[in-house]
Amino acid sequence: MKSDIKLIDDNGKRLDGRGIDELRKIKIEAGVLHRADGSCYLEWGGNKVVVAVYGPREAIPRHTQNSLRAIVNARYNMAAFSVEDRKRPGPDRRSKEISKVISEALEKIILTELYPRASIDVNIEVLDAEAGTRCAGLTAAGVALADAGIPMKDIPVACAAGKIAGVVVLDLGKEEDNLGDADLPIAISPRTGEILLLQMDGHLTLEEFNKAVDLAIKGCYTVSEIQKNAILNKYQSNQGV
């Protein structure tokens, strides 16, 4: 798919004015919902995501229970009005796949062995979508899990890198995702650097791949600081109440 749009201009700036290793604007708020055990609202560029965590609670139906550990159910869902052409409500193949890879990423980091037969439910609602919703969702899920007091080895964080106009860049925007050459979302455990989620579509050389992974991981660490601040902020603003 070729187009006349120049994804990187002569000054090395991208369509929205960002440099090649610059993230979009990110805003995270913890504890935004009343009923949920833990919650998070996150804005990442034009993405708006809200996450609610329920649990640990008894896993139902019973046959889903694991007698040795808790199961982690992430449910990624897009609001009908979150995209240009209205999306039919309910899960489709794409959202089921994203739910699965996010569940698996979170399972690795949560101390599931503490809660046999329980489920930890992570509901990710995308309210406004603009490229990179799975990273936004997983990052918000990390904050919501911490807010719910779920024991974890670390707060998971995600970020994507990609390739546009032949250059490896951080955090693809809408047009860059549509017209670019490759997209590579990654989730890590920032304390150990372990990779919890890795997907890629497009075309990268081995060298470009390594560069993209480095860039995405660097992005993860930046986002990780914003996550920690969001959690700290919640407790600071609770002081004296």
Added chain:
Amino acid sequence: MTIVPVIKRDYICKLAEQGRRVDGRKFDEYRKIQIETSVVNKAEGSARVKIGNTQVLTGIKMDVGEPYPDTPDSGVLTTAAELIPLASPDFESGPPQEDAIELARVVDRGVRESKVIELEKLCIEPEEKVWIIFVDIHILDYDGNLFDAASLSTMAALTTSIVPASRFELGEDYPLPIKEPPISCTSVKFDKYVVIDPSLDEDEIADARLTVATDNNGDIRAMQKGLNGSFTRDEIQKVINASLNNGREIRKQLSQVTGK
């Protein structure tokens, strides 16, 4: 019935006997209402409404499609609500259950029957092309009284919607043609007590529920009685009065936010 609701019911009824409610409100008093519009960029219109801790987000999307054969020169309205598991530990995923369908239909009737949207102005080519309006109601946090939060957020979202004509190469974008929206007020009855804007606990122990939508002339535009309890004529009169009074205040707040 499990034991907790029985104890709660006992407690709430005892308080009600002294004319009090768990959160200190009067029987005809609403919780604090917050309305915020244009919160979703991708939507043609959107609004987030908080009534106490209950939080509902409604988004409007529009598309071009075929009209119904019986109304060949009118736009089409469809309303859907989802009780997503995000909003409450008791909501489950899956296709909409009857509670969600009742909620969507009550909101839909409030919009349709009171002709809030001037659907006849949304015809592009009779019998061929009209605007289709999708109202999607997203419950984010369920702490009682979904009906009013859903209806208010729908009215706020519709009032601030822009028809995306340029995206379909049909000229310039223009505001959705809207008339004064009615305001829904819901009351519930438990034992012999009737309270407006039920909290979650009151919702859960309610025997009967009555939603009344009123307009700025003080007329009634839609009603729905729910649950298996009953009301007396006298109680219905009181509910209507309380709905008129609260509706007036809520309408003021809505028009302040939407500027209409």
